[in-house]
Amino acid sequence: MCWLAAGLLACRRDQSPRSAYVVDALAILGIALFTVFIAALWDALSRPPLRTMGETRLWYAMFTVLAGYVTYRRWHYPWLLFLSAIVATAFTVINLLKPEIHSIALMPALQSFLFIPHVIIYIIAYTLFGVATLAAGVLLVRRRKGGDHAAHQELLAFIDNLVHIGFGFLALGLLLGAVWAKEAWGHYWSWDPKETLAFMTGAAYLVYIHLRHQGRKDNLVIWTLPVAFLLLLLSWFGTALFPGSSLHLYS
Amino acid sequence: MHGSSLLNDLKYPPKGGYSFPMTRKLWQFPWGYPESTLFVASLALVGFLLQLTVGHFDVGFLHAPANLIAFAILIGLILLGVRFQNTLLVRWVSGIPMAVTLTAAVVLVGLCMELTPQLSRLPSQAPANLELGSRLGFRMVTSSWPFVLLYGMTLIALGIATFKRLFRFSRQDITFLCNHLGLWMLLVSAGFGAADMMRVVMHVQSGETEWRVFDKDGEALELPIAITLKKFTMEEYPPNLTIMDGQAARDPQPSQPKGKSQPKSKQGFFQIDPKRPKGQIGDWAITLDDYLHTAVRIDGEYRVSPMPESTPAAKVTARNLLTGETKTAWVSSGGNVPEFFSAIPLDDRYVLVMTQPEPKRYASDVTIIPKDGSPIDAILEVNKPVSVGNWMIYQYGYETALGKMSPWSEMELVYDPWLLPAKISMGLMAIGALLMVWNGTGKRKSASNELERIPFHRNPRHRVLARRRPACLPS
Numbered sequence: 001m002c003w004l005a006a007g008l009l010a011c012r013r014d015q016s017p018r019s020a021y022v023v024d025a026l027a028i029l030g031i032a033l034f035t036v037f038i039a040a041l042w043d044a045l046s047r048p049p050l051r052t053m054g055e056t057r058l059w060y061a062m063f064t065v066l067a068g069y070v071t072y073r074r075w076h077y078p079w080l081l082f083l084s085a086i087v088a089t090a091f092t093v094i095n096l097l098k099p100e101i102h103s104i105a106l107m108p109a110l111q112s113f114l115f116i117p118h119v120i121i122y123i124i125a126y127t128l129f130g131v132a133t134l135a136a137g138v139l140l141v142r143r144r145k146g147g148d149h150a151a152h153q154e155l156l157a158f159i160d161n162l163v164h165i166g167f168g169f170l171a172l173g174l175l176l177g178a179v180w181a182k183e184a185w186g187h188y189w190s191w192d193p194k195e196t197l198a199f200m201t202g203a204a205y206l207v208y209i210h211l212r213h214q215g216r217k218d219n220l221v222i223w224t225l226p227v228a229f230l231l232l233l234l235s236w237f238g239t240a241l242f243p244g245s246s247l248h249l250y251s
Numbered sequence: 252m253h254g255s256s257l258l259n260d261l262k263y264p265p266k267g268g269y270s271f272p273m274t275r276k277l278w279q280f281p282w283g284y285p286e287s288t289l290f291v292a293s294l295a296l297v298g299f300l301l302q303l304t305v306g307h308f309d310v311g312f313l314h315a316p317a318n319l320i321a322f323a324i325l326i327g328l329i330l331l332g333v334r335f336q337n338t339l340l341v342r343w344v345s346g347i348p349m350a351v352t353l354t355a356a357v358v359l360v361g362l363c364m365e366l367t368p369q370l371s372r373l374p375s376q377a378p379a380n381l382e383l384g385s386r387l388g389f390r391m392v393t394s395s396w397p398f399v400l401l402y403g404m405t406l407i408a409l410g411i412a413t414f415k416r417l418f419r420f421s422r423q424d425i426t427f428l429c430n431h432l433g434l435w436m437l438l439v440s441a442g443f444g445a446a447d448m449m450r451v452v453m454h455v456q457s458g459e460t461e462w463r464v465f466d467k468d469g470e471a472l473e474l475p476i477a478i479t480l481k482k483f484t485m486e487e488y489p490p491n492l493t494i495m496d497g498q499a500a501r502d503p504q505p506s507q508p509k510g511k512s513q514p515k516s517k518q519g520f521f522q523i524d525p526k527r528p529k530g531q532i533g534d535w536a537i538t539l540d541d542y543l544h545t546a547v548r549i550d551g552e553y554r555v556s557p558m559p560e561s562t563p564a565a566k567v568t569a570r571n572l573l574t575g576e577t578k579t580a581w582v583s584s585g586g587n588v589p590e591f592f593s594a595i596p597l598d599d600r601y602v603l604v605m606t607q608p609e610p611k612r613y614a615s616d617v618t619i620i621p622k623d624g625s626p627i628d629a630i631l632e633v634n635k636p637v638s639v640g641n642w643m644i645y646q647y648g649y650e651t652a653l654g655k656m657s658p659w660s661e662m663e664l665v666y667d668p669w670l671l672p673a674k675i676s677m678g679l680m681a682i683g684a685l686l687m688v689w690n691g692t693g694k695r696k697s698a699s700n701e702l703e704r705i706p707f708h709r710n711p712r713h714r715v716l717a718r719r720r721p722a723c724l725p726s
Binding site for chain 2: 074112157160165167168172175178179180182184185186187188189191193196197199200203204206207210213214231
């Protein structure tokens, strides 16, 4: 497993076309090794290793790299592969250092096969939106300084792409959550504070997407991205800040 | 061809286009953001006035068949919109400025719901006695008039935008259609379905059959489904060990230690796991010598027993890392029997106690008997509901104080005849989302740069819109 981490980190450093094959080979090997490990664990436990937080982290690590790799192959964003490798490595290291987490209780409502994809897909969306927000900041600063118009356009096109892909993931996360909610809580939508915030986040990104489809590219449009990201952060960490109880608070 | 005078005024733009002045006045066609904002704001204002005068929007009013009639009216309006889609008014209703304004309004509505705790049922007091926030509908946004009006407007605007493209189907529009049609259908099913939906909790004693549910006044409602509870079962995780203040642990109900885990600076729990017998809490090294998940206490010793009252018990050695003092004894949470409780005094103040085990899985072994249909044997479990027709039946609750000995179980029964369209629409949205992930903006890097420089109405990317736009519109 450490192997995988080292390999993926190394693959980031050389970006010459020749080393692209090395990157592919390392990434696929890492994912394959991880899959074999999970399969072995599954066999050893004689139940799917989906019950505890530690086990969840294993899947999380694998899917993060897998998603990072697929996105990298599709869109040629090497930083995404790099970032996903770091996140996956961090989770793997936590699991290696604290193996006792493998046996902590998981409340029955969380014991669903939808738990992991629901969370992972959101994290991917958050990553993409995070990068889009950073890029939006860069664009706003560059525009203030003036400079190359074509470069600005290219950056804007890059942001658009990130926001579209990110929104796709966000929508998938919401839909998986809805399916899970129907299984666990009786209705696919119940205006839980976290749901409401996620809904607002999605709506804010929809505002951006529609404004851009209209062809608008003024600074006001770019400013919707940091605002949307603020809502995203609130939905991620800030649910406890608001009155009203949420089913999404566990600890 | 064009019925009303308003539509006559707004008929197809003449060849060569209208000659719009460069600076457009408010309410001068084509309408854009200012008009959309004013319109949506007035819609909300009308909503607030309705809220103050007639009170909350009663969802029950839309109970079938009223919701079907409302749905037919909605479809009629949308088809009318599609029929007159080239008029400037309809273009404004179904255009991007309106979409953006409504979506931004959704964010504001969400903010209202986030900042005021939402009530799950209408306040029973007379409206005049309530504070202004409640009277304006802030405490229950989803049944307030402004919310309902915005919802309706969204259904109309989104519906026209979707159906006009649906009727002019083109493969390029597939992502658009999946996302927009999916969302529209989901909003329809969730909105109109809310009136028909019924959620009730049925309380069934072990070994008995129940078909009624009771509201808080004790009024019974008979359901078309009866449930026999054959057995309620529960599996538990092995409990934790922790250190507590002895005074708190010796409270009148020793089976439920209420104190806080100690020491406060480094609260610690030792997760019992026979595979990992060694651990540490605070300054104490803990060794698990023996663990019995179902034990009873006989003469100070614990023995394995299949009795339903049995409790987890552990034989533990605790060694103080500073003084070297060692204590070995049994510790048990006692389960439901106070006499089975046992703690290990560590010093004058602190004791080592066992927490109540947490449920790992609980299930009801039931027979479901629909009024017309054959009985179904099922095991209801959290996350594993059973559907019977338009009903879904969930494991809901049990007597938490008694845990696995609970003599009853509660099932939630949810009736939603609009679930199928909701599921289809979620499938459509999922396809749309996957297409978005795969295609991004759908533009290649090099091509997009060139396209960006072309003025909006001549941009081939917007050619469908541009064709219907007055030629002289300022870009």
